[in-house]
Amino acid sequence: MLMKTPLRSVLTIAGSDSSGGAGIQADLKTFAAHGCYGASVITALTAQNTQGVHGVHPCPPEFVAQQIHSVLEDLEINAIKTGMLYDVENTKQVVESLKTHYKNKPLPSLVCDPVCVSTSGHTLLHPESVELLIDELFPLATLITPNKAEAELLLSSRNPFADITSLEDMLSATEQLLSFGSAAVLLKGGHITSTMTDVIRISSGHPGINVVRQGLYDENMEILQTGIDVADHPELVVDVLYQSNGKKSLFVMPRVDSTSTHGTGCTLSSAIACELACGLTLEEATKNAAVFTHMGIEAAHPMGKGHGPLNHLHSLTTLKIPQRTLYNPYPFTRMLIQSTAKLWKEYVEHDFVKRLGRGVLEIEAFSHFIRQDYHFLKYYARAYGLLAAKSTSFLGIESSAQAILNILQEIQTHRALCESFCINFQELENTPEATTTTAYGSYLITVGLEGDATKLLVALMACLLGYGEVGLWLTKEASKENSWVVMEGNPYKKWIEDYAGQHYQNAVKIGLETIETLAIADPPSPARLEEWRGVWERCTRLERAFWDMAMDARK
């Protein structure tokens, strides 16, 4: 018999959004994207679209009770999420049904998204229900996930003029919200702009606080650039998690400038419920769910005339979307680059590269580099051989074989280039291999021997992509008026042209397409993703070291 991993079931109790971006529809899509089975209890129907909510038709409370009963008496539910409850009757009913059903057994993880007002400004919870939500539902909840407006509304019911405008306000608001009785509070920072300075100030003022940097910042918490398309000083979104055991965490993400945010709160709370259903800790669940939601916004398609939905199914469908170039053509690769943005920039904009672009790079440095690169390419080709061995489709084998042929061609170019610099073939072959070359090359072989195809491709991409980036960057700079990059009379012109050329850029494109396909066909677990990030970072570091080595060879 086929062994199956247990399917986790998650229930959403929420309102229906006819336009499919928020509510029940967002929740079920998010459950599916997480590989969870989704059940749903509808509290109200809404007639809405990306421009607003045009009507609400609440479900009779008896029927809400009947739906909950039908689901819970039959299915084993591993986590529950509540969203729009709309009125006093239904809020009361949800609390009562949950209490009745779980009288003699533990309530599964309950994530309560206190949906009060839609992004478009429509009331989704009657004001009289707020007290009930606080007094009756929150004490049952594992987590509540208010945004700024919801937190202000909840707090104002006890304390007039609650106004949350800074990270400090957020911290004190979470503390007050926790006193309403849930086991934890996640206050979402989407409507409050923070900077890294704010995060540093808060974390130094609260020694116990855990800053989860989502892999976007280096150890010194400097703001980084991808070198491709991230602003110099990005505005941040910081979510604050406060647990009743006293643990406080900040989840720091760059702000995505997008109007495709309809359903963001529903998606985040649903993703957390799925992660909790799968047994993750609250902190891990929040971290993964925040990344999931962030990527959903990045991968969104413009839809409708107003605030369109995020892409709930980005992890399943990004590659199948015809015009992938709309916002972010390579989300997985971009995420890798962002995770090592500073290092990446140090590699592709290395002094070696800049001097080469100006045509003033010392011949000793280039000669050392080209000889070592010649040795390195042997490892590189062998690693692609391992990739072919790990491929299970002819397409995979073909693209690895093609990569090897490309490397063999690159070797020919190196030999010709060396001759033009008066280094003959024998001299090239006889050059001793430097430690840095061995370190990098043998690391690729090790990853190839021990890991899966995607991990090996991640290792190979740092070189493939980096050289492509260097070629394009220098060429683009050269085309500017009074550019610092000199092509005429530059002894390294041919080298630049080769990497900016169609042939090499085509190889880069194939590499990108392949890695995105692999990462989406077999979505990584958080642990596996972290491992891939580590491989990426190490290879980027080794690339930087390669050019450091060349610079050290100058007399």
Ligand SMILES: Cc1ncc(COP(=O)(O)O)c(N)n1
């Ligand atoms: C049924 C339903 N549930 C929740 C929301 C909130 O979502 P948003 O804040 O994106 O409008 C909504 N608009 N409709």
